[in-house]
Amino acid sequence: MSTPASYANPKLFWKRWGGLIVTTVLILAAIAYYYAREPHVTEAVLASTLRQSVPLVLGALCGLIGERSAVINIGIEGQMLLAAFIAFMVNVWTGNLLVAVLAGVFIGAVLGLLLAFMSVTLKIDQIIGGTVINILAIGLTGYFYQVGLSAKGKLNPIPLGPLAKIPLIGPVLFDNPPITYAAIILVFVVHYVLFYTPWGLRTRAVGEHPRAADTLGINVYLVRYVNVTIGGALAGLAGAYLSLEAVGSFDRLMTNGRGFVALAVMIFGKWTPLGSFGAALLFGFATALQTQLQFGGKINIPPQFIGMLPYLLTIIVLAGFVGKARPPAADGIPYEKEG
Amino acid sequence: MSENEVYALEVRNIVKRFPGVLANDHVNFNLRKGEIHALLGENGAGKTTLMNIIYGLYTPDEGEIYVDGKKVEIQSPHDAIRLGIGMVHQHFMLVPVFTVAENLVLGAEPTKGWQLDLKAAREAVRRLSEHYGLEVDPDAVVEDLPVGVQQRVEILKALYREAKILVLDEPTAVLTPQEVEELFVIMRELTKRGVSIIFITHKLKEVLAIADRITVMRRGRVVGTTTPAEATEESLARMMVGREVVLQVPKGPAKPGDVVLEVRDLKVEDERGLMAVNGVSFEVREGEILGIAGVQGNGQTELVEAITGLRSAREGKVLLGGVEAPFRRPRFLIEHGMAHIPEDRQKHGLVLSYSIADNLVLCTYYKPPFAHGLQRNQQAILENARRLVKEYDVRTPSIFTPASALSGGNQQKVIVAREFSRPVRLLVANQPTRGLDVGSIEYIHKRVVEMRDHGAAVLLVSAELDEIMSLSDRIAVMYRGKIVAIVNAGEVDKSQLGLLMAGGQLQPA
Numbered sequence: 001m002s003t004p005a006s007y008a009n010p011k012l013f014w015k016r017w018g019g020l021i022v023t024t025v026l027i028l029a030a031i032a033y034y035y036a037r038e039p040h041v042t043e044a045v046l047a048s049t050l051r052q053s054v055p056l057v058l059g060a061l062c063g064l065i066g067e068r069s070a071v072i073n074i075g076i077e078g079q080m081l082l083a084a085f086i087a088f089m090v091n092v093w094t095g096n097l098l099v100a101v102l103a104g105v106f107i108g109a110v111l112g113l114l115l116a117f118m119s120v121t122l123k124i125d126q127i128i129g130g131t132v133i134n135i136l137a138i139g140l141t142g143y144f145y146q147v148g149l150s151a152k153g154k155l156n157p158i159p160l161g162p163l164a165k166i167p168l169i170g171p172v173l174f175d176n177p178p179i180t181y182a183a184i185i186l187v188f189v190v191h192y193v194l195f196y197t198p199w200g201l202r203t204r205a206v207g208e209h210p211r212a213a214d215t216l217g218i219n220v221y222l223v224r225y226v227n228v229t230i231g232g233a234l235a236g237l238a239g240a241y242l243s244l245e246a247v248g249s250f251d252r253l254m255t256n257g258r259g260f261v262a263l264a265v266m267i268f269g270k271w272t273p274l275g276s277f278g279a280a281l282l283f284g285f286a287t288a289l290q291t292q293l294q295f296g297g298k299i300n301i302p303p304q305f306i307g308m309l310p311y312l313l314t315i316i317v318l319a320g321f322v323g324k325a326r327p328p329a330a331d332g333i334p335y336e337k338e339g
Numbered sequence: 340m341s342e343n344e345v346y347a348l349e350v351r352n353i354v355k356r357f358p359g360v361l362a363n364d365h366v367n368f369n370l371r372k373g374e375i376h377a378l379l380g381e382n383g384a385g386k387t388t389l390m391n392i393i394y395g396l397y398t399p400d401e402g403e404i405y406v407d408g409k410k411v412e413i414q415s416p417h418d419a420i421r422l423g424i425g426m427v428h429q430h431f432m433l434v435p436v437f438t439v440a441e442n443l444v445l446g447a448e449p450t451k452g453w454q455l456d457l458k459a460a461r462e463a464v465r466r467l468s469e470h471y472g473l474e475v476d477p478d479a480v481v482e483d484l485p486v487g488v489q490q491r492v493e494i495l496k497a498l499y500r501e502a503k504i505l506v507l508d509e510p511t512a513v514l515t516p517q518e519v520e521e522l523f524v525i526m527r528e529l530t531k532r533g534v535s536i537i538f539i540t541h542k543l544k545e546v547l548a549i550a551d552r553i554t555v556m557r558r559g560r561v562v563g564t565t566t567p568a569e570a571t572e573e574s575l576a577r578m579m580v581g582r583e584v585v586l587q588v589p590k591g592p593a594k595p596g597d598v599v600l601e602v603r604d605l606k607v608e609d610e611r612g613l614m615a616v617n618g619v620s621f622e623v624r625e626g627e628i629l630g631i632a633g634v635q636g637n638g639q640t641e642l643v644e645a646i647t648g649l650r651s652a653r654e655g656k657v658l659l660g661g662v663e664a665p666f667r668r669p670r671f672l673i674e675h676g677m678a679h680i681p682e683d684r685q686k687h688g689l690v691l692s693y694s695i696a697d698n699l700v701l702c703t704y705y706k707p708p709f710a711h712g713l714q715r716n717q718q719a720i721l722e723n724a725r726r727l728v729k730e731y732d733v734r735t736p737s738i739f740t741p742a743s744a745l746s747g748g749n750q751q752k753v754i755v756a757r758e759f760s761r762p763v764r765l766l767v768a769n770q771p772t773r774g775l776d777v778g779s780i781e782y783i784h785k786r787v788v789e790m791r792d793h794g795a796a797v798l799l800v801s802a803e804l805d806e807i808m809s810l811s812d813r814i815a816v817m818y819r820g821k822i823v824a825i826v827n828a829g830e831v832d833k834s835q836l837g838l839l840m841a842g843g844q845l846q847p848a
């Protein structure tokens with residue numbers, strides 16, 4: 001799970017990538033089929049799939065860079081929530097969307113730093129540390145939230161010139177608001193950093209065998225601090241997405257469990273950015289489909305059941321289909337220096 | 340040598356205290372350029388502590404370190420690496436899911452711009468392995484490699500960082516005899532290229548075979564320094580332990596009685612579904628020790644696991660006292676008088692996080708006097724622990740100490756105490772002295788022979804030929820899942836056994 005396999009051996013190649021290739025072909029065929037029959041619905045569902053997946057994939061990236069360095073972050077939900085709130089409030093005060101986004105990212109990073117302090121320095125149980133952040137965020141946002149505030153604007157789609165005009169692909173991929181673009185780019189950036197840079201190698205070493213890293217002169221604590229803090233910033237971006245891009249306002253508990261679903265996404269994606277992106281799209285699709293089914297009004301199922309779809313998928317995926325995913329060996333274990 | 344010789348490394352008056360332990364007590368030690376200096380001592384003598392100080396993992400409370408005659412401060416492994424000190428730790432410091440190349444460069448990565456240059460890393464593995472004759476595939480994932488090869492990777496790691504001083508902390512503890520030979524070749528090669536080596540062990544034969552000088556430590560102190568020419572196994576053992584040690588436990592002839600263990604046509608698969616034990620039959624009688632010799636990985640582990648109820652067999656039977664024993668029912672076996680000293684004492688012999696007292700009742704906790712119905716009888720459990728700790732001489736701060744805090748030898752004593760304190764008809768001992776020092780080996784050997792003399796049947800599995808030869812009454816040789824020969828102990832010598840273990844045949848005399 002750590003390095004790209006060698007491509008020299010075709011048998012190995014198929015064993016590793018065969019399933020993925022077959023699945024992709026099947027998905028593309030299905031899309032083509034539905035697009036031919038119902039172009040507008042298909043377009044809407046796919047565009048919505050991508051946008052629904054944005055907070056999930058950002059949350060999953062946050063979770064995985066933490067866990068790759070062996071810090072479990074179950075406070076993603078809280079980081080997102082507080083960031084969504086702060087980003088919204090800053091937008092209300094300043095009316096400057098860029099500043100608002102940066103404020104959300106900053107708050108996420110601060111909460112990341114707090115988690116790192118609790119779990120790396122104080123060596124508090126990481127589940128408890130994450131829970132502290134979740135409760136803190138719920139409490140703070142609930143206390144300071146005022147009903148009736150409204151912001152002047154939200155982040156709108158930016159069509160990418162002629163690319164946006166391509167049928168189906170254009171509206172789905174090249175006509176999105178900025179944080180959605182950013183999320184896609186970040187998937188590849190994190191993938192690159194994790195698997196192709198010295199920092200990534202050290203991060204993974206710290207997550208697998210911190211003492212080995214320590215004996216090679218790598219600062220285990222520093223690596224964990226940096227990863228968890230940057231992870232918090234990513235969760236903060238997800239929060240800003242929710243309040244500034246998806247909705248344009250803040251609601252109590254508006255994260256609605258996405259921080260936890262993001263952890264499921266991370267596990268389903270086997271602690272890799274690309275895998276998490278795929279998993280996030282699957283979950284995003286479930287949500288998009290659910291919305292379409294509820295409001296398309298074509299089938300006769302109580303909406304409560306349809307609304308369960310994404311969560312049901314989480315349970316099924318985690319219970320059965322994760323396969324032989326193996327978390328980093330030192331995941332969740334505080335590191336003690338000796339002597 | 341001259342009076343003011345410049346040593347590659349010298350430490351003076353090193354003191355290191357841990358809570359309740361004086362691990363290093365004014366230690367003086369020096370390493371000449373290009374020599375192999377063996378550091379010998381029982382478990383807990385303070386060898387690893389001294390090396391961790393040299394490598395910057397521990398800070399000494401007192402004392403000075405000199406490299407090439409210059410006084411140095413070593414605050415972290417970083418400093419040590421910079422000074423040309425490399426260390427192969429007792430427990431390997433390799434990331435199991437990384438490739439050899441990734442492990443090699445970790446912490447000192449070659450780069451192209453921002454990017455990790457894995458091509459250069461592979462190249463470095465190839466260059467170093469060629470230069471030093473240490474063959475290893477740069478793209479192999481470390482966890483798939485045998486320990487002997489993993490150790491080479493550790494050595495390469497030090498060489499990649501241009502170590503001139505190499506510390507090998509008990510490198511042979513995990514190796515098969517063949518791998519030990521290969522390691523020695525490598526060590527000699529390294530010294531020819533100007534590397535100075537500190538070689539830590541508690542195996543006397545190895546020290547005499549490879550070292551230029553020998554320093555012995557006991558209870559945190561240096562007892563003395565000698566050379567292989569001046570020392571013998573006996574004298575070294577005496578220095579290590581501080582008293583006379585019997586290297587060969589005396590034992591009378593066996594008085595075999597009824598058959599206790601009978602194994603018939605046993606076939607057992609390993610994890611990969613390969614037939615690791617492929618049709619094995621033998622019996623062990625009351626009052627005798629049957630030794631199973633063989634190079635590790637020839638099915639001994641699977642055989643023992645099937646006999647002791649830890650693994651199912653594909654075919655065949657195991658009879659204990661004439662009764663067919665079910666597979667995977669260890670409690671049945673325990674209640675029928677089987678005692679087991681497992682190969683991996685930390686994984687299968689103890690619950691490391693439990694106290695010594697609890698570990699001592701792992702087989703009997705559910706029965707009186709240790710339980711009344713659903714309730715534990717704490718008093719009986721503690722009493723039992725106090726008695727056994729005393730009787731078996733377990734060195735521990737208290738009976739409430741977790742098993743993980745004990746040294747290997749004392750952990751093994753806890754297991755032996757637990758297993759031998761029940762009525763025993765069959766003792767299965769798998770590598771009972773692996774990793775232990777001479778004092779503990781002597782102790783375990785005495786107990787095993789005592790067990791035999793009390794009428795137990797003993798099945799001993801060991802990769803150490805010396806152990807097999809000195810304890811067994813009969814010897815079965817295992818090769819590729821089969822028993823290729825069963826001989827009486829007095830009738831073969833070491834080289835003949837070695838031949839059988841390698842798949843050869845004995846020439847008819």
Ligand SMILES: Nc1ncnc2c1ncn2[C@@H]1O[C@H](COP(=O)(O)OP(=O)(O)O)[C@@H](O)[C@H]1O
Pocket residue numbers: 338339357358360361362380381382383384385386387388389
């Ligand atoms: N990190 C530590 N904390 C407390 N005690 C330790 C630590 N490391 C070693 N010791 C103690 O110091 C003594 C020497 O241990 P060690 O150097 O590992 O011995 P050796 O390597 O010769 O077997 C032992 O009594 C051991 O329990």
Ligand SMILES: [Mg+2]
Pocket residue numbers: 383386387388429508509
């Ligand atoms: Mg040691």
